[in-house]
Amino acid sequence: MPQLGLPAFYDSLLYLMLHWVVLATSWNILSGYSGYFSFGHGAFFGAGIYTSANLMSRYDWPFLWTLPAAALVAMVLGVALGAIVFRVKGVRGELFALLTLAITFVIGTIVVNTPLDGGNGVSLAAVAVPKIGPTASSTFYLLALAAAVATLLIAWGIQVSKFGAGLFAIHDDEEAAEVLGVPTYRYKLMALAVSCGLAGVAGGIHALFLSYVTAGEVFTITVPLTVVLMSVLGGTRHWAGPAIGAVAITGLLYSFTAADHAVAGKALIGAILIAAILFMPDGILERVRRLWRRAPGAGTGVAPAPAAAVLAPPAVASAAPQGEVLLRVKGLSKSFKGVLALSGVDVEVRRGEILGLLGPNGSGKSTFINVVSGHYTPTSGHIEFEGRSLNGLPAHRIAGSGIARTYQIPRPFAHLSVLQNVAIATMFGGAVRDPLDAQRQAMRWLEFTGLEAKRDARPEDLNLHQRKFLELARALASRPRLVLLDEVLCGLTPGEIDDAVALIRRIREQGSTIVFVEHVMRAVMALTDRIVVFNHGELLAEGAARDVMQRPEVMSAYLGKVAHA
Numbered sequence: 001m002p003q004l005g006l007p008a009f010y011d012s013l014l015y016l017m018l019h020w021v022v023l024a025t026s027w028n029i030l031s032g033y034s035g036y037f038s039f040g041h042g043a044f045f046g047a048g049i050y051t052s053a054n055l056m057s058r059y060d061w062p063f064l065w066t067l068p069a070a071a072l073v074a075m076v077l078g079v080a081l082g083a084i085v086f087r088v089k090g091v092r093g094e095l096f097a098l099l100t101l102a103i104t105f106v107i108g109t110i111v112v113n114t115p116l117d118g119g120n121g122v123s124l125a126a127v128a129v130p131k132i133g134p135t136a137s138s139t140f141y142l143l144a145l146a147a148a149v150a151t152l153l154i155a156w157g158i159q160v161s162k163f164g165a166g167l168f169a170i171h172d173d174e175e176a177a178e179v180l181g182v183p184t185y186r187y188k189l190m191a192l193a194v195s196c197g198l199a200g201v202a203g204g205i206h207a208l209f210l211s212y213v214t215a216g217e218v219f220t221i222t223v224p225l226t227v228v229l230m231s232v233l234g235g236t237r238h239w240a241g242p243a244i245g246a247v248a249i250t251g252l253l254y255s256f257t258a259a260d261h262a263v264a265g266k267a268l269i270g271a272i273l274i275a276a277i278l279f280m281p282d283g284i285l286e287r288v289r290r291l292w293r294r295a296p297g298a299g300t301g302v303a304p305a306p307a308a309a310v311l312a313p314p315a316v317a318s319a320a321p322q323g324e325v326l327l328r329v330k331g332l333s334k335s336f337k338g339v340l341a342l343s344g345v346d347v348e349v350r351r352g353e354i355l356g357l358l359g360p361n362g363s364g365k366s367t368f369i370n371v372v373s374g375h376y377t378p379t380s381g382h383i384e385f386e387g388r389s390l391n392g393l394p395a396h397r398i399a400g401s402g403i404a405r406t407y408q409i410p411r412p413f414a415h416l417s418v419l420q421n422v423a424i425a426t427m428f429g430g431a432v433r434d435p436l437d438a439q440r441q442a443m444r445w446l447e448f449t450g451l452e453a454k455r456d457a458r459p460e461d462l463n464l465h466q467r468k469f470l471e472l473a474r475a476l477a478s479r480p481r482l483v484l485l486d487e488v489l490c491g492l493t494p495g496e497i498d499d500a501v502a503l504i505r506r507i508r509e510q511g512s513t514i515v516f517v518e519h520v521m522r523a524v525m526a527l528t529d530r531i532v533v534f535n536h537g538e539l540l541a542e543g544a545a546r547d548v549m550q551r552p553e554v555m556s557a558y559l560g561k562v563a564h565a
């Protein structure tokens, strides 16, 4: 472009487009991918601007040397903030957005009241623009072009990687992602660091472009609002979406400014945004991709599993010999603000067995699964798996050690296909790094659970029976040595229960040990080697199902409950 000799206006217009491509795409890496909607992008952009501006004006750093420093300062600021905020459960959605916006104003106030700005702004009129292009405006264009290409490559690389898959899982259900082995805290921090670093670089370049920076114009709501609009317009679930939004909005805005119709331009953009949000809530790009997918002959890009693989699911690794204690739980208690859900429970699970976990409603069965899988931390007691203590481990480390679980009410990742849902488990539990390999392996688990025809469906298109089987496929795909099944049969018809019972048998046959929480007595009798019965959070009885269910104390705990099953 600089060689074409066009008026400087075009260089500047293209600079601004690419500048917004960097900002919107960098915002999307955290907020679009992981769903942590930030309104604090102005703070990180501003950190980059003021770092570069101060290093150039006060310390005479050459402009290009200030850019890594701008990235670093913005990154450190973001990671320091994230290290605290991401630890607080529940700071998501509007709370996270408001918190990050408040931080922008706090940082703006600090900058104005310190020598960083001093209330007068920082002038860079005396700083020389490096001679990268033939003119100053072309230099800015080339710098922004390099930054935009690098940012888009990073965003693409993350989207197609295991890291990206983890972020998309966090977007849909952070707790379920953690239980499947996604290191959610680390991933969120990494995404924030990348997002802030890129915003810092954009800020560093923009400082010299503006040549005079004031906190009043930097730390405003304009930057976060604009990047959110651009990303939402283009589509937040794809690396290219924010760039499309950025080009569309900047192009429209400046074409009207050039023709002296700036107000009409803003009104038109407002109208376009309203129409886009109403008719394309997932963004322009998602709309186009959906039309493309509907086109005859459009495939998903995932090769089918080889025929031999389809016949047999992957063997599950077994670390302990048959009959050895796999899981040892001693004196386990869990209380919730005065409610003692588990009280000093001792349970042993042996390798290869199906252990039924029974008890009336509210007796602590789901709490047991939640504590063993790391969803809740125990109040007291000890949990040991294959001889190693699980106490204090986060849920993703427990998943990584070979324990998988299902939820009583299925919790699939709503925006991912059935195949992608299972592939996440293959990657994080089964340690397959390459997403395409993960999808091939996931396909084998879909065949195992009979869901292969639904591979491209969204979870919302499945019935309850299929969603429960998807939970099973997802749990198995992490190749666990112990599977904790929480009422997988609940809500199924008698025919579907028969299918599920046969499937659970096959799961055991291919090597997994199963703890099976269930109220359906027919299935308990057919499947379990042993049962333990809980009542009021305590262990009431244990042994073979036929003996234990006859005991008077069990019958009285269950009074009225056995009969209906």
Ligand SMILES: Nc1ncnc2c1ncn2[C@@H]1O[C@H](COP(=O)(O)OP(=O)(O)OP(=O)(O)O)[C@@H](O)[C@H]1O
Binding pocket: 336, 339, 340, 341, 359, 360, 361, 362, 363, 364, 365, 366, 367, 368
């Ligand atoms: N997150 C929570 N907060 C407060 N109380 C809880 C929580 N989770 C479980 N409880 C309480 O702990 C007790 C045991 O609940 P739990 O869900 O483990 O029982 P359950 O045996 O699985 O019951 P069901 O068969 O109905 O699923 C109940 O009194 C329940 O209300």
